[in-house]
Amino acid sequence: MRELIKIFDTTLRDGEQSPGATMNVAEKVRIAQQLEKLNVDVIEAGFPIASEGDFEAVKAIARMVQRPQVVALARTTRNDIKRAWEAVRFAKYPRLHTFIATSDIHLKYKLRKTRQEVLDDAIKAVAFAKSLCEDVEFSAEDATRSDIEFLSAVIEGTIQAGATTINIPDTVGYAIPSEFGDLIGTIRQRVKGIEKVTLSVHCHNDLGLAVANSISAIQNGVRQVECTINGIGERAGNTSLEEVVMAIRTRKDLLQFQTRVLPKHIFSTSRLVSKITGMVVQPNKAIVGTNAFAHESGIHQDGVLKEKLTYEIMTPESVGIPKTSLILGKLSGRHAFRERLKDLGYRLSEADLEVAFARFKQLADKKREIYDEDIESIVVEEILRMPRRFKLVYLNVVSGNVTVPTATVQIEVDGQLMQEAGFGDGPVDATFKTIKKITRTKSKLLQFSINAITSGTEAQGEVTVKLEERGHTVIGQGADTDVIVASAKAYINALNKMEFKKQKLVGM
Numbered sequence: 001m002r003e004l005i006k007i008f009d010t011t012l013r014d015g016e017q018s019p020g021a022t023m024n025v026a027e028k029v030r031i032a033q034q035l036e037k038l039n040v041d042v043i044e045a046g047f048p049i050a051s052e053g054d055f056e057a058v059k060a061i062a063r064m065v066q067r068p069q070v071v072a073l074a075r076t077t078r079n080d081i082k083r084a085w086e087a088v089r090f091a092k093y094p095r096l097h098t099f100i101a102t103s104d105i106h107l108k109y110k111l112r113k114t115r116q117e118v119l120d121d122a123i124k125a126v127a128f129a130k131s132l133c134e135d136v137e138f139s140a141e142d143a144t145r146s147d148i149e150f151l152s153a154v155i156e157g158t159i160q161a162g163a164t165t166i167n168i169p170d171t172v173g174y175a176i177p178s179e180f181g182d183l184i185g186t187i188r189q190r191v192k193g194i195e196k197v198t199l200s201v202h203c204h205n206d207l208g209l210a211v212a213n214s215i216s217a218i219q220n221g222v223r224q225v226e227c228t229i230n231g232i233g234e235r236a237g238n239t240s241l242e243e244v245v246m247a248i249r250t251r252k253d254l255l256q257f258q259t260r261v262l263p264k265h266i267f268s269t270s271r272l273v274s275k276i277t278g279m280v281v282q283p284n285k286a287i288v289g290t291n292a293f294a295h296e297s298g299i300h301q302d303g304v305l306k307e308k309l310t311y312e313i314m315t316p317e318s319v320g321i322p323k324t325s326l327i328l329g330k331l332s333g334r335h336a337f338r339e340r341l342k343d344l345g346y347r348l349s350e351a352d353l354e355v356a357f358a359r360f361k362q363l364a365d366k367k368r369e370i371y372d373e374d375i376e377s378i379v380v381e382e383i384l385r386m387p388r389r390f391k392l393v394y395l396n397v398v399s400g401n402v403t404v405p406t407a408t409v410q411i412e413v414d415g416q417l418m419q420e421a422g423f424g425d426g427p428v429d430a431t432f433k434t435i436k437k438i439t440r441t442k443s444k445l446l447q448f449s450i451n452a453i454t455s456g457t458e459a460q461g462e463v464t465v466k467l468e469e470r471g472h473t474v475i476g477q478g479a480d481t482d483v484i485v486a487s488a489k490a491y492i493n494a495l496n497k498m499e500f501k502k503q504k505l506v507g508m
């Protein structure tokens, strides 16, 4: 019998810490539903003390999720832990996760505390969390740059105080696999009581080694891996869930372990997270990138045609990549549309279905063939994206080689219709300047990119924009067969996210 590796997903907490990847409550709830379907063991739903939005999201997810454990993160203060408990307490299987840094660098410059003070804080926090919740996880932040004597003392103390999971984070993505495996081995040897708890790791990808480090940790006795969909997260991100799960599955000859994750839902989960966060998956990303199963060179194509095993170590179908995604057209009815949505993992209410279907019909009038990707972007734009401060109502752009590009825009701002016209260096510039005028926003455009969602000249254009305001960034996305409309939608989506972020961050 293979030993179980618990998959702890932190897309909604560490993943949301990716620059720009702010999510609202409805978006987080939708991702949590998908994670449950993917069959992860643990969902870290957020950091409730951080903002009202985080608190509400954790609470909603705790009430909704049935099988996975739901975790709320807290620093070691009583207020943090109380707030986390208030948010997560109604989960079927709640867990409190508290953390404090243990490296001298963090103690000296960030916490300005002695080792004794940190040890006391950690023990008190775990004991307090335990008085509220049976299941308590403790993380020694920056463990890989911590003194092993001190790290061991903190782990031992928190186990005695009642921790049920001990997490060893490589917070700054500094470790290399053999070293990290040795660290796990050393902790297992020297810490009293370590056999009573689940040992976990949480690796960052600053050196591109997060997955390798997690696998090495598993080989040295770790039984929970913390990871995110598409590897998103602080800076270079976290261990990618899909990579670690598929490595365990594909190399079962070497790795005598299993996870409960259902790989057939990996691809749709990856797409959903990318759509909602606006974080585009790089084409060569392992498992879920568009090129992950594409064979380009003649020699490779010839080999695969003769026998897939020549160049394929796993099949695209095993991770849920559809063979062909051409599905609906102008004549498709409501029933076919609903069934396709179900196959893609979306169960909409009757009212939401009506809205999505109306948008589908509009799109089908402009575009003969509707692909899964088109349907996903309809659901994300029309259903998941809650109406926020700004809503695009009307856009008319005049441009050409002998005209000054001009945009006329109508936007609902807090429910009130506003209109303006403006010029620019090109149609997108004119549109953005006019939107900025109407919304009276100050964000700076950092990045603008445009991609075709599917192939062909009638394909929808998917625009991604990145905005910055007072050091905070957000990413917005919009899709339409008209790329200027897609650009306006993306810009307004990003502005709405920035507004949401301002509410979340006091003092912004």
Ligand code: KIV
Pocket (backbone or CB within 6 Å): 014, 099, 139, 140, 141, 142, 167, 169, 170, 171, 172, 202, 204
């Ligand atoms: O990277 C880290 O150390 C963390 C902890 C809060 C687990 O995210």
Ligand code: ZN
Pocket (backbone or CB within 6 Å): 014, 169, 171, 202, 204, 234
């Ligand atoms: Zn982290």
